[in-house]
Amino acid sequence: MPDFDILFFLEVLVGGLLAGVMYSLVAIGFVLIYKTSGVLNFAQGSMVLLAALTFVSVRERGVPFWAALLLALAVMVLLGMSIERTVLRPLVNKPPITLFMATLGLSYVIEGAAQLVWGTQVHGLDLGIDDTPLEFGGILVSKFDLVAAGIAAAMVALLTGFFRSTRIGLAFRAAADDQLAALAVGLRLPRIWAAAWVAAGVVSLVAGLLWGARLGVQFSLSLVVLKALPVLVLGGFDSILGAIVGGLLIGASEKLSEVYLGPLFGGGIEGWFAYVIALVFLLVRPAGLFGQKEMA
Amino acid sequence: MKASLYRFPAWPGTVALLVVGYGVIPIVGNSYLFEAILTPFLALSLAAVGLNLLTGYAGQVSLGSAAFMAVGAYAAYNFNLRVHGLPLLATFVLAGLVATALGIVFGLPSLRLRGFYLAVSTLAAQFFVQWALTKFSWFSNNNPSGVIDAPSLRILGLSFDSSIGRYLFALTIVVVLTLLAWRLVNTQIGHNFIAVRDNELAARVIGVPVLRTKLLAFAISSFIVSVAGVLWAFAYLRTVEPAGFNLDRSFQIVFIIIIGGLASIRGAFFGAALLVVFPLILSRVGSFLLGDRFDSGVLDMSQRIVLGLLIIFFLIAEPDGLAALWDRLKRRLLSTPNNL
Numbered sequence: 001m002p003d004f005d006i007l008f009f010l011e012v013l014v015g016g017l018l019a020g021v022m023y024s025l026v027a028i029g030f031v032l033i034y035k036t037s038g039v040l041n042f043a044q045g046s047m048v049l050l051a052a053l054t055f056v057s058v059r060e061r062g063v064p065f066w067a068a069l070l071l072a073l074a075v076m077v078l079l080g081m082s083i084e085r086t087v088l089r090p091l092v093n094k095p096p097i098t099l100f101m102a103t104l105g106l107s108y109v110i111e112g113a114a115q116l117v118w119g120t121q122v123h124g125l126d127l128g129i130d131d132t133p134l135e136f137g138g139i140l141v142s143k144f145d146l147v148a149a150g151i152a153a154a155m156v157a158l159l160t161g162f163f164r165s166t167r168i169g170l171a172f173r174a175a176a177d178d179q180l181a182a183l184a185v186g187l188r189l190p191r192i193w194a195a196a197w198v199a200a201g202v203v204s205l206v207a208g209l210l211w212g213a214r215l216g217v218q219f220s221l222s223l224v225v226l227k228a229l230p231v232l233v234l235g236g237f238d239s240i241l242g243a244i245v246g247g248l249l250i251g252a253s254e255k256l257s258e259v260y261l262g263p264l265f266g267g268g269i270e271g272w273f274a275y276v277i278a279l280v281f282l283l284v285r286p287a288g289l290f291g292q293k294e295m296a
Numbered sequence: 297m298k299a300s301l302y303r304f305p306a307w308p309g310t311v312a313l314l315v316v317g318y319g320v321i322p323i324v325g326n327s328y329l330f331e332a333i334l335t336p337f338l339a340l341s342l343a344a345v346g347l348n349l350l351t352g353y354a355g356q357v358s359l360g361s362a363a364f365m366a367v368g369a370y371a372a373y374n375f376n377l378r379v380h381g382l383p384l385l386a387t388f389v390l391a392g393l394v395a396t397a398l399g400i401v402f403g404l405p406s407l408r409l410r411g412f413y414l415a416v417s418t419l420a421a422q423f424f425v426q427w428a429l430t431k432f433s434w435f436s437n438n439n440p441s442g443v444i445d446a447p448s449l450r451i452l453g454l455s456f457d458s459s460i461g462r463y464l465f466a467l468t469i470v471v472v473l474t475l476l477a478w479r480l481v482n483t484q485i486g487h488n489f490i491a492v493r494d495n496e497l498a499a500r501v502i503g504v505p506v507l508r509t510k511l512l513a514f515a516i517s518s519f520i521v522s523v524a525g526v527l528w529a530f531a532y533l534r535t536v537e538p539a540g541f542n543l544d545r546s547f548q549i550v551f552i553i554i555i556g557g558l559a560s561i562r563g564a565f566f567g568a569a570l571l572v573v574f575p576l577i578l579s580r581v582g583s584f585l586l587g588d589r590f591d592s593g594v595l596d597m598s599q600r601i602v603l604g605l606l607i608i609f610f611l612i613a614e615p616d617g618l619a620a621l622w623d624r625l626k627r628r629l630l631s632t633p634n635n636l
Contacts, residue, residue, distance in 0.1 A: 040412045040415075086608075087608055087612075090612040091611060091612060094611075094615070096411060096412070097357055097411060097412075097415075098611055098615065100412065100415070101550070101554055101607065101611055102607065102608050102611045102612075104547060104550070104551075104607065105551075105603070105604040105605070105606070105607030105608040105611070106604060106608065107604070108600045108601065108603050108604030108607070109600070109601050109604035109605055109608070110604075111600055112597040112598065112599070112600030112601035112604065113597075113601055115597050116594065116597040116598065116601065120593055120597075226419065226423075226543075229416045229419065230416070232416070233413055233416050233417065237412060265431075266431050266432070267431075268427060268430075268431060269427065271423045271426075271427050272420055272423035272424040272427055275416075275417065275419060275420035275423060275424075276420060276424075278416075278417075279405055279417050279420055282405065282408065282409060282413060282417070283405065283408055
């Protein structure tokens with residue numbers, strides 16, 4: 001590199017960190033389900049798509065913002081509950097990989113159904129957050145990204161509060177800790193799973209709106225799942241903190257490598273670079289950053 | 297106990313299948329049957345056999361099969377293009393060896409990772425290979441969009457370029473590799489695969505070289521899957537692009553072995569048959585029921601839905617797949633009536 005511009009470096013870094021927050025947003029949905037039921041939910045991406053597509057399509061039919069939000073929320077809640085009833089319950093006690101395959105099938109069903117109902121065209125989504133760059137000491141930062149990061153932070157705070165200080169949150173943690181013990185003290189696991197899927201549905205609605213505003217609402221939105229997976233591998237499947245730190249790490253290193261290493265490879269490396277980062281990291285620390293040892 | 301080394305599948309059934317495949321179908325079939333159904337069925341079956349060795353028998357989940365199909369197709373294309381006078385089958389074998397080497401590299405994480413972590417890491421192969429084939433036009437002889445055209449299929453002066461020829465060509469390769477795979481799972485190596493899958497620690501205790509077995513599974517599986525990719529490109533589509541080997545294709549092969557039955561060679565064929573035939577049936581039924589409203593978009597989406605439902609259904613109702621269903625049916629038919 002001819003001359004290393006520290007301001008430019010910082011700008012890329014901040015941009016990457018903020019992009020990473022968007023990855024974390026999707027990854028958190030995974031963690032919620034994995035923690036409580038041990039299922040790696042590949043359908044998370046299609047849930048993001050369904051949520052955003054429902055919201056946008058309803059909005060386009062003239063429904064006010066909050067009503068559309070509530071409606072999309074209702075769809076996600078119903079979806080979460082029916083998944084627990086029709087897919088999880090019959091597959092209780094099956095090996096985790098079987099459940100993973102089931103969510104793979106589920107992702108096909110949700111993607112297909114969402115687009116069958118709402119069509120396949122691309123929708124623009126305007127959340128009313130303007131994307132003017134703000135300047136902080138010579139570094140340009142997207143305002144939209146900052147708002148998204150704020151929303152993500154609020155959501156994490158909310159989830160943490162929920163886990164720490166509500167009875168359902170306590171039940172969640174009990175189920176995550178030891179399913180048998182949770183059953184023994186009388187917790188109704190199916191209900192907890194349903195609640196976890198509903199929570200993941202709500203998270204995917206938030207992620208869907210923010211990602212949808214970024215990329216437009218279309219099929220490729222469900223591919224954000226592929227962005228979240230390396231984040232999960234890095235952060236551990238069962239740690240919300242890991243999802244956030246992993247997201248930041250992946251986002252930053254992805255953007256930096258795209259800018260500084262990308263030209264060496266001819267560009268376009270963001271599709272697989274995150275996986276390589278995660279893999280190299282895992283070879284050193286198989287449980288990820290914050291994952292439990294035995295999960296590796 | 298030397299004989300057990302050479303245990304082939306039940307002879308009468310296999311022979312009957314071969315007679316039908318080589319003797320009956322070429323006579324009664326038409327070019328639609330060969331080109332649209334049988335050739336893709338054979339290629340996908342072979343890919344599923346390869347993945348089944350890795351996932352069904354050795355227990356290492358891979359979500360990157362399509363990448364290895366692509367490696368096979370593009371490597372065979374390049375060997376054929378750049379090394380003059382190389383026999384066609386030699387290019388296949390070389391392509392398979394390239395995929396084998398790559399399979400070992402991408403199999404390395406399996407030495408430390410298990411379960412989901414491994415499954416996710418195999419996605420790296422998927423994205424990396426697709427990126428490389430699109431990015432570097434050298435692989436496609438400087439075609440700007442990475443498209444390659446299959447060479448003429450000629451072996452010892454015999455041309456296999458007609459639709460029936462391509463079918464027979466694919467059939468022969470699939471038969472040979474399937475028999476080898478079938479033998480493999482009945483040898484010590486195959487038992488090692490299963491031991492590693494069922495209980496790694498126990499396998500290590502009884503002296504199975506776990507690490508070597510895993511890498512061997514990746515190597516053999518990659519070889520077979522890549523040859524399936526060559527068939528897909530050379531015998532079925534004739535013109536392929538890297539996007540044809542995307543994540544959906546990888547999932548398709550995973551779905552085949554789930555629907556057909558994990559750890560069953562026969563299941564790979566059942567699953568492939570269902571996955572090739574069912575979109576055709578669905579489009580017929582759909583246009584019959586809905587008429588013009590059933591356009592290609594709707595077909596596409598309903599295919600996804602039905603496929604997804606099929607997977608969930610099989611996982612819940614018949615986790616051992618069509619192969620188990622077949623065994624049960626056979627037992628029922630073979631047992632005497634008073635047993636029923």
